[in-house]
Amino acid sequence: MRVSQLLIPTLRETPAEAEVISHQLMYRAGFIRKTAAGVYTYLPLAHRVIQKISRIVREEMDAKGGQEIMLPIIQPAELWQESGRWAVYGDEMFRLKDRHQREFCLGPTHEEVVTDLVRGEVRSYKQLPLLLYQIQNKYRDERRPRFGLMRGREFIMKDLYSFDRDAANCKQSYAKMYDAYQRIFSRCGLSFRPVEADAGAIGGTGGTHEFMVLADSGEAGIVYCPQCDYAANVEKAECKPQVKAIDATPSAKELVATPGAKTIEAVTKFLHTEPECLIKTLIYRIDAKLVVVLVRGDREVNEIKLNNVFGAMTVELASAQEVNQLCKCETGYVGPVGLTEVEIVADAEVPLMVNAVCGANDNGYHFKGIKPGRDFTINQVVDLRTIEAGEPCPKCGEPLATARGIEVGQVFNLGTTYSEKLNAKVLGENGKEQTLYMGCYGIGVTRTMAAAIEQNYDQDGIKWPMPLAPFQVVIVPVNLKEQAVVDAAEKLYAELLKQRVEVLIDDRDERPGVKFKDADLVGYPLRVTIGAKTLQDGNVEVKFRATGQVEFVPVEAVVDFLQVQIAAQLASCGN
RNA sequence: CGGGGUAUAGCGCAGUUUGGUAGCGCGCCUGCCUUGGGAGCAGGAGGCCGCAGGUUCGAAUCCUGCUACCCCGACCA
CATH class of the missing domain: 3.30.930.10 (Bira Bifunctional Protein; Domain 2)
Incomplete structure (x- = not known):
C-alpha cells in the first residue's frame, strides 16, 4: 500500500491525556x-x-x-x-x-x-x-x-x-x-x-x-x-513463615506510653526496635463483618488471600469511625489484646512471635512483651501476607526474584x-x-x-516484533524529483508485492526527515531507503528498526535480502 | 465511589484574576523554494471558547446547574 493513500494520522505532539x-x-x-x-x-x-x-x-x-x-x-x-x-x-x-x-x-x-x-x-x-x-x-x-x-x-x-x-x-x-x-x-x-x-x-x-x-x-x-x-x-x-531471631525468652506484657507514634515506623523508632518485632493490626470490613487482621510489622496484608479465606464479596479497610467504635482508640494504637467480640485472623508468622509490640487500644499507648496465644487469642492462622523478593522458592528454596x-x-x-x-x-x-x-x-x-x-519501544517510537508488525517493510524514496530514485523505489515495491511481502511505499512528497521520523514512530521492522547517492553505487540502504543496524545492499539483491531477513525473524519465534 | 484538575481550531497551549466579541506554535490548503533525520518565504482555510440557564448595554472571562474527560485514591494502623 501507499502511505499517501493510507489513513495514518501521525502527530508530532503527544496528546495530553495519554499516560502510558x-x-x-x-x-x-x-x-x-x-x-x-x-x-x-x-x-x-x-x-x-x-x-x-x-x-x-x-x-x-x-x-x-x-x-x-x-x-x-x-x-x-x-x-x-x-x-x-x-x-x-x-x-x-x-x-x-x-x-x-x-x-x-x-x-x-x-x-x-x-x-x-x-x-x-x-x-x-x-x-x-x-x-x-x-x-x-x-x-x-x-x-x-x-x-x-x-x-x-x-x-x-x-x-x-x-x-x-x-x-x-x-x-x-x-x-x-x-x-x-x-x-x-x-x-x-x-x-x-x-x-x-x-x-x-x-x-x-x-x-x-x-x-x-x-x-x-x-x-x-x-x-x-x-x-x-x-x-x-x-x-x-x-508464603512460608520466615522466622526472625527475636529475643526468645518471653517476658511479661507491659504497657508503654508511645505518644504520637501512630505508624510502624514511628513506633519502631520510639521503642528502639525493629518492624519485624511489631504486630500490625488492621481492622477490615469483610462483607458486613468487621475482622481483625494481624501480620508482622514489616509485612503487607494480601487482600486477595484475605478475601479467599472468607469467600467474601468485598474486602475493605474499616473506616476510622468503625475502628474507633470497635477499639475505642485511633487507628494508630489498635491491637488485638482485649478484643474478644470480633474474629481475629493472623498470618502464619504471627504465632511465632515472642515479645512483640502491638497497639494497646488506648490513644498514645502500646504493649511490649506480647506473646500471641498468651496475651490474646487467634481464631484463625493462615497465610495472609504478600511475598517479597528474596524469600525462598516454595518449590526448591532458592531466593525468588x-x-x-x-x-x-x-x-x-x-x-x-x-x-x-x-x-x-x-x-x-x-x-x-x-x-x-x-x-x-x-x-x-x-x-x-x-x-x-x-515491551518494544524507544524514544523514537514503536519497535514491532516482526510477527505483529502492521507492515514488514517500508520503502522510503528520499527525493521524488529524482526519477531514478522513484523508478527504483516503485520497481522494488512492485517486486516485493509480487513476493507477497507486506510492504508500504512512502510516496508522499515530504522531506526525508519527515518520512524517517514517521517510519521510526510507526515502527516498521525494516526500512529501505533509496537515495540518489547510494543508488549511483547500485545500492539501497536497509535499516533494522529494532537494532538500528544499517546495511547497504545491491539493488538487484535487496528483494532476496529482505525476504531472508523477514523469514529469519519470523522463524526465530516459531513462525 | 471519594478527592483534585481540565474543557478555547485536528494536536499542544495562552487569554479568564481586572467583562469590550479570540490568539500562539505545530499540523492543514495554495504558490515559490528545498530534498538523507520533523527546512524556509508568502498567502490562506479552519472556532456555538463543553452544554444549559442567569447577571450585564456587552460574557471565553462573573454566577448557578449539568455533562464529558484526565489524574490521584479507594492498600497497611
Whole structure:
C-alpha cells in the first residue's frame, strides 16, 4: 500500500491525556483514536496488528481442536441470574433494557451464553471434548478505565471454553490450552512468563495460570525462581513463615506510653526496635463483618488471600469511625489484646512471635512483651501476607526474584462451577447423566497489542516484533524529483508485492526527515531507503528498526535480502 | 465511589484574576523554494471558547446547574 493513500494520522505532539507509553505511541503513530473513556477506534495500522494477533491465536486454537463460533454481545439477564452472576458482577457490567423493559447486559464474558448453547445441543459424552472459541468485543464498565488499551471498557478478547466428561479430561484440555498459549505468545515475538494465579471472580475449582508479558510498566507483580520453573503472581504466591531471631525468652506484657507514634515506623523508632518485632493490626470490613487482621510489622496484608479465606464479596479497610467504635482508640494504637467480640485472623508468622509490640487500644499507648496465644487469642492462622523478593522458592528454596508483568492471558480450570448452576449435563457411557467439566481460556487481543509496545519501544517510537508488525517493510524514496530514485523505489515495491511481502511505499512528497521520523514512530521492522547517492553505487540502504543496524545492499539483491531477513525473524519465534 | 484538575481550531497551549466579541506554535490548503533525520518565504482555510440557564448595554472571562474527560485514591494502623 501507499502511505499517501493510507489513513495514518501521525502527530508530532503527544496528546495530553495519554499516560502510558503504549497509549502515547499508538495515538501519535496513528493507530488509535479515542471515542469515549476506555473506548477506542482502531485505525488501519492497529487493525492490521489485531488481525495478525488474531490469526496466530486462531491457528493455535484450531491446532488444538478448537472450533470458532460467534456469540451474542447482548445477553439476557435471565442467563446471568441463573448462574448467579447477575448480582455478583455489580457495577462492572454494562446493563441495558429493551423497549419492553426486559433486562440485558453487554457481555463481559461468555460462560453463561456458551454453556447455554452446549446444554441445549450436546447430549452425549461421545461429542466431547468440545472446544469452542470466539474472538470478539467484550464489555466491562471498569471503575476507572485507564492506560489506553491496557484497561479499556470495550476490548477484543479471545475466549475458548472447553467441555469435558470428567476432571481428568478437563485437565487435558487445560494442558492443551496452556501449551497453545506458550506457542501463541512465542509466535507473537513477546517475552512472557506463565505464572500461578488467583482465580478471582471467575472462580472455579481447578488451577489457573496467567500469562504475563514482561514489562517494567506492568500492573502485576510476579515472583519467579531463577533455579526452577516456579513463577507466581504476588497475589497468589504462597508464603512460608520466615522466622526472625527475636529475643526468645518471653517476658511479661507491659504497657508503654508511645505518644504520637501512630505508624510502624514511628513506633519502631520510639521503642528502639525493629518492624519485624511489631504486630500490625488492621481492622477490615469483610462483607458486613468487621475482622481483625494481624501480620508482622514489616509485612503487607494480601487482600486477595484475605478475601479467599472468607469467600467474601468485598474486602475493605474499616473506616476510622468503625475502628474507633470497635477499639475505642485511633487507628494508630489498635491491637488485638482485649478484643474478644470480633474474629481475629493472623498470618502464619504471627504465632511465632515472642515479645512483640502491638497497639494497646488506648490513644498514645502500646504493649511490649506480647506473646500471641498468651496475651490474646487467634481464631484463625493462615497465610495472609504478600511475598517479597528474596524469600525462598516454595518449590526448591532458592531466593525468588521479582518482575513486572502485563496479564495478556489466563487459563482457568472451572470444574463444574458453571455447569452445575446452569445444569449442563450429558449422558455418560453408563447411560446416566453427568455434569460437564469446564475450562475457560482468555487472551486479551487488544491488550496484547499494547503489551507488545510496552515491551518494544524507544524514544523514537514503536519497535514491532516482526510477527505483529502492521507492515514488514517500508520503502522510503528520499527525493521524488529524482526519477531514478522513484523508478527504483516503485520497481522494488512492485517486486516485493509480487513476493507477497507486506510492504508500504512512502510516496508522499515530504522531506526525508519527515518520512524517517514517521517510519521510526510507526515502527516498521525494516526500512529501505533509496537515495540518489547510494543508488549511483547500485545500492539501497536497509535499516533494522529494532537494532538500528544499517546495511547497504545491491539493488538487484535487496528483494532476496529482505525476504531472508523477514523469514529469519519470523522463524526465530516459531513462525 | 471519594478527592483534585481540565474543557478555547485536528494536536499542544495562552487569554479568564481586572467583562469590550479570540490568539500562539505545530499540523492543514495554495504558490515559490528545498530534498538523507520533523527546512524556509508568502498567502490562506479552519472556532456555538463543553452544554444549559442567569447577571450585564456587552460574557471565553462573573454566577448557578449539568455533562464529558484526565489524574490521584479507594492498600497497611
